[in-house]
Amino acid sequence: MNALARLFYELTESFRIAWAQIRANKTRSMLTALGVIIGIVAVTLMYAAISGIDRGFQNSLSMLGNDVFYVDKWPWFGAEDWWNYINRPAIEVRDAERLNRIVEDTPKSLLDVAVPRAGRGCSVKFGDGRVDGIFAFGTTAEYARISNVDFVEGRLFNEIEDNGARAVCVLGFDVAEALFPHRSPLGETVTVDGHPCIVIGVYAKQGEFLGLFSFDNQLVMPIGAFSKMFGTRRGVELQVKVKDQTQMGAAKDELIGAMRRVRGQLPGERDNFTVNEQQAFKAQLDPVKFSIFAAGLIVTSMSLIVGAIGIMNITFVSVKERTKEIGSRKAIGARRRTILLQFLIEAVSICIIGGIIGIGVAYAVFLGVRYQMPSFPAEFSVVLVLIGMTASVLTGVLSGFIPAWGASRLDPVVALRYE
Amino acid sequence: MIPPPPPDPATPRTLRPHGPLVIDIRNVTKLYHMGDETVHALRGVTLQVHRNEYLAIMGPSGSGKSTLMNMLGCLDTPTSGHYEFNGKDVSSMEDDELAAIRNREIGFVFQTFNLLPRSTSLHNVELPLIYAGVPPNERRERARQALDHVGLGDRMLHKPNELSGGQRQRVAVARALVNHPSIILADEPTGNLDSKTGEEIMYLFDTLYEQGNTIIVVTHEEDIARHARRAVRLRDGLIESDRVTVEPAAV
Secondary structure, three states: OHHHHHHHHHHHHHHHHHHHHHHHOHHHHHHHHHHHHHHHHHHHHHHHHHHHHHHHHHHHHHHHOOOEEEEEOOOOOOOOOOHHHHOOOOOOHHHHHHHHHHHHHOOOOOEEEEEEEEEEEEEEEEOOEEEEEEEEEEEOOOHHHHOOOOEEEEOOOOHHHHHOOOOEEEEOHHHHHHHOOOOOOOOOEEEEOOEEEEEEEEEOOOOEEOOOEEHHHEEEEEHHHHHHHHOOOOOOEEEEEEOOHHHHHHHHHHHHHHHHHHOOOOOOOOOOOEEEEHHHHHHHHHHHHHHHHHHHHHHHHHHHHHHHHHHHHHHHHHHHHOHHHHHHHHHOOOOHHHHHHHHHHHHHHHHHHHHHHHHHHHHHHHHHHHHHOOOOOOOOOHHHHHHHHHHHHHHHHHHHHHHHHHHHOOOHHHHHHOO | OOOOOOOOOOOOHHHOOOOOEEEEEEEEEEEEEEOOEEEEEEEEEEEEEEOOOEEEEEOOOOOOHHHHHHHHOOOOOOOEEEEEEOOEEOOOOOHHHHHHHHHHHEEEEOOOOOOOOOOOHHHHHHHHHHHHOOOHHHHHHHHHHHHHHOOOOOOOOOOHHHOOHHHHHHHHHHHHHOOOOOEEEEEOOOOOOOHHHHHHHHHHHHHHHHOOOOEEEEOOOHHHHOOOOEEEEEEOOEEEEEEEOOOOOOO
């Protein structure tokens, strides 16, 4: 109990001295803290950018759906031996129908539903308004079971419209905004690359996919209508929803088997289709992401290390200047630990001050960036503040330790004689 | 200023009986290695000090008196020989154990005062109590009493640079007293003071001695040594003489 009390008094005494020391050497302390401030600003901003980018990645990937397989002629990644793929027969709309029939006939199937999807870029016009670079795609009414995107207004086409290949469409949020700035587009007829199409719904805002394209710049219509307007000879993609996303592996096996039946493949024949999934994107992106993050953190850590060297230097100077004081303190009963703590806390205090200012500056920069570039993916969080403070305390401890250790080992006789 | 203590006719100063043994040094030597040379700072010193003695350690520079003082103050350990402080063997203690002994048992007064320049008198005096783990309220109270005791009750919140040399040394004495040590060890306590102020400080030591403290003063000045009741002279690392001074100097 007494030992604990003594430690507490020593700590408060150390903080008191540290504070007095910093106040007595304002310029020196501020210059030293500046190194830490710059380091902390760099590290926190880099971390803010990294967590923002990571969040963006995750959002984008979740748009693909955790529980959806994509059956294509080509794999998304790594199709170097293209001659193996080029001669595969295209995937057709009726493959989806057959697949759905097999799934219905399979007891305890892990698959839910498959929908075909064919798409292309196009321009959409209404009156004098025109937007280019829109991604139009056709699918079936069952797309409603796969997509969980909300509607601002209206609805997806129903089975009757689907079967009748009616020229109706749902607009992405930005398309609707651009063509119908102040009114509802429902019931209006837009032209999609010259083909008239009645608007029956508008999707809610979804955002961009990895900054590559925007889900809000799309337009959805029945696959039959799409086929009439643009044709589907180049094939479609099948999106297959799984019932239970904890069983993706088994579901994939079932899907491959079912697809081989759909395509009438013989045993021993290689699959003439590829089952893609979100996981492939992740596997592709993760190493890239990791290298960017590691490089960023290493580079910004450099500036923190420079700050740490400044702290170490100033602590050495402080120990040297106060050698006689160390002697006096030892003479009146300061232990090694007491002296060690005193100088360590001095180093840490400067770092804490630097850390607080650094985080403040970083937050101001962050607000400025967000104000100027709202789409820049950066995130500022409590975790970040904690990381910043931990980094600065660690900097203080690591850089202050060697000089403080040296001070604690000083021989009191020698220290008292020091002038 | 401290009022002079009332004369006590019942116990003549020189005949004051000795209390228990505090310092027991036997055949202590100390070697220093300075480059290739070996310096024999102490060549076999034997010394006993009892409670409530008033001792002056004298000698020219190079006689080993600083080394002996460091040894007595537990700042240094002997190369050979034996040192018992209050019955505890301190000749083989570790740094932190010695720090604890210094904190509880020894009150240092230095020639250069060695106060913390940016702290008030009160805080300077509190410092040994902080290292002893005394709670803040008690600490402040005891430091206040110690400062009152040396006549600086009205200078508690002054910093050293706002005090005269004599006042600074009084703060140092208060700091030495505050933990009720077994000995007060003063190293040339008047060396940085003019002779009048020096006399006042010595007068303070006399008073502390009268109140029952054990005092060891290291000095090379005969005038200062005359305040003590016993004078130990060193020469070339050995005790040359150790005698009781019959009558203390009149103030």
